[in-house]
Amino acid sequence: MVTRTQVYPGYELPSRKTVTNIIIPTLYDQSVLRKKREEINDIEFLSLTTDLRTSRVNDAYIAVTGHYITKDLVLKTFLLKCAEFKDTHSSANIQAALLETTNEWNVTNKINFIVSDKAANVKKAIADIGWKHYGCYGHTLNLIVEDSLNLVKASLDKVKTIVRHFKTSTAALEKLLKAQSQEKPDIVPKRLIQEVPTRWNSTFAMLQRVELENQICATVAILRKDLPILTVEEWALFHELCKILKPFDEATKAMRGEDYMTASTIIVMIRCLGESCNQLLLEEFNVTTNSVITALRTGLDKRLGVERSGTFSYVQF
Template identity: 35%
Template sequence: MSLIRKYSEIWNHFEEVGRQEAKCKYCKSILSCKSQSNLSRHLKSKHPASMEPVIRQNTDGPIFVQSAQPKITSFAERPVPASKAQQIDLQLVRMIAKGHHALRLVEEPEFKKFIHDVSHAPNYKLPTRKTLTSSLIPKIRDKYTGTIIEELRAATAVCLTTDGWTSITNESYLAVTVHFIDEESTMLTSYTIACQAFEASHTAANLCSFLEKIVNEWDLKNKVAAIASDNAHKIALAIRTGNWSDIRCFAHTLNLIVQKALDKMSSVRRKAKAISEYFHRSSSGLKKLKDMQALLKLADLKLTQDVPTRWNSTYKMFERLSILKEAVVAALSTRTDLILSPEDWDVIDGVLPVLKPFYEVTEEISAEKNVTLSKIIALNGLLQRKMAQIYPTVKNNLVAEDGRQV
């Protein structure tokens, strides 16, 4: 390598970043520099305007590349002609429409980066589906796995979260996510390190064995400070069996509390859900609702459907119905089977101030980019004070954050 560096002007276009690696000054790609021809091929294929190669034989032996100075056109981004831009836009719309892709695709950072990279590599060819699944994905997965393992080795302690669910094909799955503070950036870092089918019986022993296997695979045996899970008895017992600290999910606990309270108004909830589903299912009904919203100058909002496993969706459903009450009543004037009585509307309006603090706390505690465990005591106290304001009789049972009776 020392000979290549001494005699070759190719290093006008690269920076040495390791004993056998170089970084392109134009696209910042990291390349192996064991062979000078590898660097030359990169310049010829990716940045042809940056050099006019003249291959010569040095009198001392090594081959070197003499190149012209980089041209200003190699650094400037030329605007795309209007006709070409329209053609590309048309193809983008075709791709989204025919492939049933979400419109938010054009806002995805990784998709934008992909388009940018492709635009600078006109000879790039998309890999086949077989190549993608059998070669590229495993290769990149192994690369990132190695990177994550190195980060975890540097971490002094980690926490795990685990959860299980059943797919629409009735297959059972378990997932494990690791969380730790990156010492360099002091930021919370999270990686999903397992998402696997779990065919064994969901006993505490089997669940504990699964967690132990994941912990050993990622070399975390002496680093797990705690494992957070839902309130299911078996997973909690499995965590304790493995001698880990068990932390119950605060958001899940709130969900259980509110779901139990909502059972007391199941009739109103069922009617409200039927109304929301009707407007999602009926195009004519939805048009009538929108016309009424416009006529009454109400907000252009959609009704939200209730999802049994997420009580927050019940709050949003009640909130939207309350906001659009006049339009909903008018749009359902001919549907005697979808009627909320005045008493039902009173229940909805009355429960919203109670559910709102739980909704806000659940949103806060569900944040992914910052640590939330330290907020639980404060948020729990906040909830109690909010409930005391709504129901003064609750105040007699309030407990301060330090355990003293208020």
């Protein structure tokens, strides 16, 4: 292979420090930042989404994303900022961070809407600026599901304990994978999925592995570990929970789209979920499952009254 130094003997490769601190920032400013600023100058309105996150090492970050439609009616999204947030999470500090970001891009007066979670400090920061605000639909939907599943917390805790063991024990995992391969040699064996509080629908993903009920029970029986015992009734409950949570999972995934206007589907989505709950209540589930369905239906009514907001509906109440 011919290297650059062979073709140009007098050429000296720049150091890693030069590439990192000079060349890449210069290319970004000239080819990316400048073009994006020119494009943003031509738009009339810009919507924002923002979120505050904490890393595994307890560092806080704030991210602000812009969404707009070009003159050619193309929906575009770009990241305005993702930076460490060292100040306390007061509404004043969040407000200052948001305004600093929009001022840097010269779009503060173009903001017509901003979406975030419904944390009080974030809502106050946005209200003090004067921007129209709406709580994240996906986040709210996840809260509705979480609240409803508190009714079966004891059973879910048993599942988490079992899954945690298979996630931390190589020997246990190998036995589970082997049990699947022996029963279905042509199928790629599956691993268990642990619930993660910050990941939407992770409880549903965890429960979907009830399809491995036989292999899990057989493996737990030979492990000789002090693991929770799931009853026949609990396994039946998990199968039913998968059925009633599936529409909520599909709705959440649909609202994650970046290539189409998700807000335009919110009212339809909420009505569909409400009707889905009504239909599920007509089926023959056990009492506990029916209680979860009722809690889901109640949560939709209490938390997602978008048709009365005047933002997503033309009808004013």
